[in-house]
Amino acid sequence: MGKKLSLLEFIILMALMFSLIAYATDAMLPAFERIALDLKTQNVSRVQLIIAFFVLGTGIGQLIAGPLSDTLGRKPVILGGILFFILASIWASATSSLEMLLLARFVQGLGISAPRTVGMAMVRDLYTGREMARVLSLTMMLFVLVPGVAPLFGQYLMNIFGWRSIFLSCVGLGGVVSLWLWLRQEETLRMEKRKPIRWKVLVDGWVEIRKSRRAMMSMFILGFAYSLIFAYLSSAQQVFVDWLDVGEDFPLYFGIIAVLSGLAGVLNAVLVVRLGMWLLSTFGMLIICVLSFVTGGAIWSGWIESTLLLPVFVAWSIMMFFVSGLVFTNLNAMALEPMGHIAGTASALIGAISTTGxxxxxxxxxxxxxxxxxxxxxxxxxxxxxxxxxxxxxxRKLD
Known part of the structure; x- marks a missing residue:
């Protein structure tokens, strides 16, 4: 069932598939203190592990989803992964301890790794090179809008129905995305290109990746790039609420940061054709590095007055998220470009290693x-x- 979608509909569908991870991550941010109180966890910093366990699950799950998609096709694996995600979300909503919640989050991540990993392979099935980077840039432009509204929506649900309702909303969102994919998008991996299922394929895929210096380097650098966002997400609620004292306005500030950062996708789609993926990713990380050390050093030394801490931190956050948009899409495209013949497996290995790392x-x-x-x-x-x-x-170029 399904057909070849227009570029616009394909980009929107991919953005929604990728956004499942963002929603399941960011909608939980305002609930950290409520979760700690309800589950009788004295150290709120331990609740940060809700993010880490989820991310760990997405990393390991990619090692399963990628090879399966090269054998069974892209759609069945994505739909199965979303179903797993939905069931884990129901489980998470019923937990009574932090330990069980962390386990449920890990399983949730295992399931949602399928649309992330196999979705990337679908893009690689249809596009290559700078055109692939352009499609990913436009997809990420829409994708980052979800973090802008997820904390607001999560806080709204929490205040009315309690924090457990956030997990139930994941069930609804997962159902909508899976139905759209099933009814509208055709299978992108033709039968003649499918490979018999062999878990040795992961070893073979690793050997293929090692043959490409560009794929190897891009994969390891992606690990450092992912740490920028995941570290921010883990600490953002405590920083805004405890240090900057914004209270329930935290989702509003987070939303402003995410929405403004979404413009990076538009900029990257224009610049990548002219400047190339390597140049944009390189200068993106340099900008983040320099401005982070300048900002952090100025705050640590007391050069910034307390009344200016909030606007300075928000400005730094917008810069970091905006420039990260240039880094992620280009490093992903650089890593996958040489791996078209094993796109699903390569996407799984590259995503798993960089995420878990x-x-x-x-x-x-x-x-x-x-x-x-x-x-x-x-x-x-x-x-x-x-x-x-x-x-x-x-x-800078393929091997």
Whole structure:
């Protein structure tokens, strides 16, 4: 069932598929304190692990979804993953301890990894090179609008129905996306291109990735790039509410940051054709690194008055999210471009390694929270700087 969609409808559908991860992550942010109180968790910083366990699940799940999609096709795997996500969301809504909630979040991440990973493979099935980067840029432009409204919607649901209703809303959103995909989008992987299911394919895929210096370097750099966003998401609620004292206005500030950052997709779609993926990703990480160290250093040294902390942090956040939009899409496209013959498996391996690798950086940054935003800002600056240095060894063109 389905047909070849117009470019516009395809981009919107891909954005909604990718947005399931963003919604399941960001809608929970305003609920951290309520969850800690309801589940009798004294240390609110432990509730940050709700993000880390979810991200870990998405990383590991990609190793399953990618190879399956190369065998069974893209649509069945995506639909199965969303069903898994829906069931895990129902489970999460009924948990009575933080430990069980973290386990449910991990399983939730396993399921939602399918639309993320296999969706990328669908894009690679239909587009290549800079055109692929352009499609991903426009997709991400719509995708980042979801983080803009997810915390607001999550807080609205929490205030009326309680924090558990946020998980039930994931059930509804997952149902809508799966129905649209099933009815409208045709299968993008033709039968003659499918491969027999062999888990050895992961080993073979890893061997293929290792043959491409560009795929390898882009994959590892993506780990540092992902850590920028995941570290921010883990600490944002505490920084805004505890340090900057914005109270229930936190989702509003977060929404403004996310919406303004969405313009990066439009800019990247124009610039990538002229400047190329390597240049945009390289200078993006350099900008984040420099401005993060300048901002963090100025706050740590006391050069910024307390009345200016909120606008300074918001301005830095907008910069970081905006420029990250240039980094993510181009590094993803650079990593996948040489891997068209194993797009599903390569997308799984690249996504899994870069995502799970980022958790190694995200958890320490979050647990270093000291009542200010300085550890977060400097931690992000360090990750961006490391990514910038590594990208100097990343080939500008295919091997």
């Amino acid at each position: 980022s958790i190694v950086l995200v958890i320490p940054i979050g647990q270093l929270y000291d009542g200010t935003g300085v550890p977060l800002i400097l931690g992000i600056g360090l990750c961006a700087g490391t990514g910038f240095l590594l990208n100097q060894f990343n080939p």
